[in-house]
Amino acid sequence: MATTRRWFNVESVPQSHIFPLEDRPGQEPIPLCRKIPIINLGQHPNSERTDTIHRIIQASQEYGLFQVIDHEVPEDVKTEALRVLEELFSMPSEEISKEAKESGWVYMGSTSFAAKGAHLWRDNIKHPCHPLEDCLQHWPQNPTRYREVVAAYIEEIRRLSLRILELISEGLGLDKGYLGGTSQVQFLTANNYPPCPDPSVTLGVLRHFDHSLITILLQGNNVEGLQVLKDGKWIGVEVVPNSFVVNIGTQLEIISNGRLKSPEHRVVTNAKQARSTIATFINPSPDCIIQPAKVLVNEANPPLYPSLSFKDFVHASKPFGPSTDALQIGVPSKNV
Ligand SMILES: O=C(O)CCC(=O)C(=O)O
Numbered sequence: 001m002a003t004t005r006r007w008f009n010v011e012s013v014p015q016s017h018i019f020p021l022e023d024r025p026g027q028e029p030i031p032l033c034r035k036i037p038i039i040n041l042g043q044h045p046n047s048e049r050t051d052t053i054h055r056i057i058q059a060s061q062e063y064g065l066f067q068v069i070d071h072e073v074p075e076d077v078k079t080e081a082l083r084v085l086e087e088l089f090s091m092p093s094e095e096i097s098k099e100a101k102e103s104g105w106v107y108m109g110s111t112s113f114a115a116k117g118a119h120l121w122r123d124n125i126k127h128p129c130h131p132l133e134d135c136l137q138h139w140p141q142n143p144t145r146y147r148e149v150v151a152a153y154i155e156e157i158r159r160l161s162l163r164i165l166e167l168i169s170e171g172l173g174l175d176k177g178y179l180g181g182t183s184q185v186q187f188l189t190a191n192n193y194p195p196c197p198d199p200s201v202t203l204g205v206l207r208h209f210d211h212s213l214i215t216i217l218l219q220g221n222n223v224e225g226l227q228v229l230k231d232g233k234w235i236g237v238e239v240v241p242n243s244f245v246v247n248i249g250t251q252l253e254i255i256s257n258g259r260l261k262s263p264e265h266r267v268v269t270n271a272k273q274a275r276s277t278i279a280t281f282i283n284p285s286p287d288c289i290i291q292p293a294k295v296l297v298n299e300a301n302p303p304l305y306p307s308l309s310f311k312d313f314v315h316a317s318k319p320f321g322p323s324t325d326a327l328q329i330g331v332p333s334k335n336v
């Protein structure tokens with residue numbers, strides 16, 4: 001294959017990608033944390049189900065995230081999704097940009113979104129996934145099997161997320177379907193973080209909170225890079241084979257009235273290997289009013305957060321810069 005020269009094929013990091021000192025990961029190695037709970041979601045007898053729920057709630061309080069295994073998402077659905085995204089990211093940037101504009105999905109190439117004055121060391125695409133049948137026609141057309149492969153992935157993730165939300169609802173003492181009923185909208189954001197000549201000055205993603213109920217993250221190809229802030233210190237999230245990382249989003253923190261914590265996290269780069277990830281945000285529908293669940297609020301536990309529609313919350317925080325509005329509507333308009 002003829003190799004086009006890509007933005008990341010450089011010997012040193014260009015000035016445009018060097019972050020201000022206070023945001024840089026720096027030289028000091030950040031250890032992987034081996035204590036983040038790994039939760040087996042296999043079918044259990046009732047007593048074990050109670051234990052699973054307890055572990056999920058505890059992990060969500062302590063770390064704001066956990067990993068799940070034995071989740072019933074078929075291996076080939078995951079590997080195919082990662083593969084088709086890899087093919088997409090290997091296309092020339094101009095071609096990806098052109099197609100994104102025409103079809104109405106979002107491409108954030110490494111030069112298109114400056115955060116804190118520097119560009120992220122990644123290529124990224126985003127698109128809504130709900131309702132699936134309406135969104136599909138606005139997804140990438142190339143590679144030609146993209147829509148079929150990613151739709152199969154999204155359907156699996158929807159099933160998985162409903163299972164997890166049911167367990168969390170029970171753990172919080174809410175009706176089983178409480179959180180699942182709120183979660184109507186998924187959107188996908190996929191990343192390719194190429195190897196970087198100097199990971200100490202660059203970032204794959206700046207520190208942030210996810211404004212979802214939960215985020216389900218697939219870390220591909222065994223390469224670490226996700227870090228979470230715990231007790232004021234960054235810790236690395238290990239890649240567990242055949243797992244998903246589940247991250248508590250700010251909307252679930254609000255509904256739980258602060259019992260569950262949404263963790264601040266970031267992505268660092270590395271000098272040796274490319275890293276691929278697919279994050280699926282499980283969101284409330286735009287008009288849904290997000291507030292502490294009534295059963296979790298009483299005189300001793302007053303509401304710690306105001307009520308706000310999800311749409312207004314997102315408009316106020318603009319997590320995706322100028323693309324935010326298009327991504328929250330569910331079905332994108334043309335030429336976002
Ligand atoms: O790629 C990752 O490891 C995490 C990405 C992320 O935090 C996000 O998309 O919100």
Ligand SMILES: [Fe+2]
Pocket residue numbers: 208209210265
């Ligand atoms: Fe995130």
